[in-house]
Amino acid sequence: MQVALLGSGMMGKAIAYDLAQNDKIEKILVCDIDLSNADDVAAFVKSDKVVPTWVDVRNSKGTMETVSGSKVIISAIHYQFNLELTKLAIEIGAHFVDLGGNHKVVGEQLKLHEQAKNKDVTIIPDTGLAPGLVQVLTSFGSSKFDELENIRLRVGGLPQNPDPPLNYKIVFSVDGLINEYIEDAIVIRDGKVQNVKSLSEVEELSFPSPFEKLEAFQTSGGTSTLPLTYYGKVKNLDYKTIRYPGHSKLFQTLISLGFCSSEALEVNESKIVPRHLTGMLLERALGKDEKDVVLVSADFEGKKDGKSRSLKYRMIDYYDESTGLSAMMRSTGFSSSIIAQMLAEGKIEKKGVVPQELSVPPQLYMEELSRRNFSLEEISD
Secondary structure, rough: OOOEEEOOOHHHHHHHHHHEEEHHHHHHHHEEEOOOHHHHHHHOOOOOOOOEEEEOOOOOHHHHHOOOOEEEEEEOOOHHHHHHHHHHHHHHHHEEOOOOOOOOHHHHHHHHHHHHHHOOOEEEEOOEEOHHHHHHHHHHHOOOOOEEEEEEEEEEEOOOOOOOOOOOOOOOHHHHHHHHHOEEEEEEEOEEEEOOOOOOEEEEEEEOOOOEEEEEEEEEOOOHHHHHHOOOOOEEEEEEEEOOOOOOHHHHHHHHOOOOOOOEEEEEEEEOOOHHHHHHHHHHHHOOOOOOOEEEEEEEEEEEEEEEEEEEEEEEEEEOOOOOOOHHHHHHHHHHHHHHHHOOOOOOOOEEEEEEHHOOOOOHHHHHHHHHOOOOOEEEE
């Protein structure tokens, strides 16, 4: 069995590592426009299955020729390419998953449902952490209720030892991070789907020591397809990003001053896009070599057998000393890898472009997380 992985950055490295542990997968094409990045992944994974492969996804014909014969294609590159890659996967008859992160792109992918279904393939967008893992966790938790009232999702990737002023480190694409902070969040509120400003509605949040004092606030992308799936089934549903206290206020200041604007400015006869400059400065200042932690909280309220019930899930995952994989790489990359492997092995039956909360068997997925040493705590009333 062959799997094609597009992208060999931080998440691509984790995905390749996890794929290589599956004895049924014989070949993993690790594709990148910079072959040295793919070579680095191969050196890290240390498996003959991994084949570094040069690909420029902007060349559709060349990409198609390279990945043809793959059971599943995984996109771990910028979301701007995912729509065309979805079309490509459908054309060659391969299953497809991506790390996503942009609800507009996902909306366009969903329009290809019938085409994918007719080719007997499954396309699952947004299969990272949030969106991703939390979507399947939402399906898992929701199955414990007859009626749902509230679903509250809170997720964050943080440095274990924060440095001021932002108390943050870059744990995934800085472009994706800025998107989360400037685009509207989509929620269900009082039974209606609504847009809410990102970085708003800051609340205090607490996890076990040493994470007793945290904040959470609205950000875009985290709910993904959940508002569409749970519309009419739940009164309130929202997703907030977890950070150390004060982070949202500082980033709001940057945005209000124009540091995240995409409008080019002329500076000393040169054109500069503030967002691009801010991204470069953030990457330089917030290094990627610090040990991190991922925090996940999912709260459900509703009724079971006519009685009111509340249910909470908590997960804390740390940088893995044994592999050198960060908590964000594990939780994001492994999630995508698990779903890709389910597709490759025929464990996901639905065809078409299908959200993961409607297609991924939640119990099986949770078992796979446990096999990878993720610890999910369930707290019931």
